[in-house]
Amino acid sequence: MARSSISLRFFLATLILAAAPAAGGWWAWKGQGPLRQDATVLVKRGTSINQMADQLERDGVIRSASLFKLWARARKLQLIRGEYTFTSRASLSDVAGKLRRAEIHYTAVSIPEGAHAWAVQKRLKDFVPEEVFWTLWKSPRLARTAGFEDAESLEGLVAPATYKLHRALEPEEIMLMLVEAFRNQVRPKLEGGALPPYETLVLASLVEKETKLPEEQPRVAGVYLKRLKIGMRLQCDPTSLYARWIAGDLRFTAPTPEDIRRSSRFNTYAVKGLPPTPIAVPSPSAIEAAKAPLSGKDLYFVATGQGGHNFAPSLRDHNRNVGLYRKELARQRKSARG
Known part of the structure; x- marks a missing residue:
């Protein structure tokens, strides 16, 4: 009986020793x-x-x-x-x-309609170092990939979309992704307009920054096209802001008299014609408006203070609309105080 008990204990000990490496391996895994x-x-x-x-x-x-x-x-x-x-x-x-x-x-990064270079840089900051971004932003190779080899920057040459990114991608790969999306999704839509494709893109960016209302965009484009034809300065407020930013002043506030007077090829208060590049990413509706501007007599427009614009064919009518705009702002301030 004692011999049988010893044999059983020996068998169990042997079994445990044999199973130990397998158990250790399972635990390690x-x-x-x-x-x-x-x-x-x-x-x-x-x-x-x-x-x-x-x-x-x-x-x-x-x-x-x-x-x-x-x-x-x-x-x-x-x-x-x-x-x-x-x-x-x-x-x-x-x-x-x-x-x-x-x-x-992956991280979803959205480049929205209306975004300009500084907004794009901010959205990509976790994936593209700032210094590298600005170098790539002026890459002739990337501009050529987008379909406009003579463009001096990638402003406007980025498709508004949501991109799936990860941090193992190289910065140039990410920028290439953005311009390839532009080439495939946006570039073909710029053909067949009232202006050459790149000028259509530039005009569309001005329209985009002036109004988000699709029903107003063809009318805004019509005012600018009419001014271009008669040699009148476009006097687009967003271009005066863009000129400020290009000069290194990155205050994102309303334009000041100093901005309006700034001597810059981007400031359409200071120079005739379109700016040398787009000033933002235009929406599809802004591109369609720039391709087919509404033909009419209007030469001026000003905000209503309620989200839209009033248009006018003459300076006298425009000044009246400006007065209405100021009255509306005064009414809103009074209401806010009340």
């Missing part, structure tokens, strides 16, 4: 990892399995780079460039699986 808080890891172009394993161990995402390398080679892992997020205590199995399935973390 499926057990909680060392990561104390959510983390992001970038897999950049050309990253090798060894580099990735060492980075994951160094960043505290996994405990064993060696075990990751063994698994990766056994599964013939192909690393896909991207940005990967891992939750706290993610197991080695979780980390490996996310990389194998290429579960890339």
Whole structure:
């Protein structure tokens, strides 16, 4: 009886010793990892399995780079460039699986209609360093890709859209994404208008910044086209602001008398004709308005103070509308005080 008991204990001990390595392996693979808080890891172009394993161990995402390398080679892992997020205590199995399935973390970045260079830069700041952005903004190669090789900047050559970005992308790739979208989605729509395509784009940007109302945009475009034909200065307030920003004064406030008088090729109060580039990303409705401006007698327009504009064929009528606008502003101020 005693001999039988000893044999049973010996068998059980042997079984436990044999199972221990397998249990340890299972725990190393499926057990909680060392990561104390959510983390992001970038897999950049050309990253090798060894580099990735060492980075994951160094960043505290996994405990064993060696075990990751063994698994990766056994599964013939192909690393896909991207940005990967891992939750706290993610197991080695979780980390490996996310990389194998290429579960890339994307950030949606919207470039809205009406955005100008400084707004685009701000929206891309987490993906394109500021200094690099301004260098690429004046890239002849990117302008050529957009379809306007003579354009001096990418102003207006970006499609208004929502882009899926990750931080493993190179800055130039991101900027290329924006201008390729313009080339495919916007560039064809600029053909066949009253002006050449690039001038249509410039005019559309002025219309976009003057009014967001689609029903008003053809009329605004008509005023500007009429002024162009008779050699009258466009006197577009948004261009005086753009001239301010180009000069390095980045106050985003209403134009001042100083802005109106500023000597700049972008300020249509100071020079005749269109500015040398667009001043913003125009909407499809603004482009359609610039392609087919409303023909009429109007030469002037001013805000109503209620979201729209009053148009006039003569300076006398325009001055009356300006008076109405000022009365409306005074009424609103009085109402606000009341």
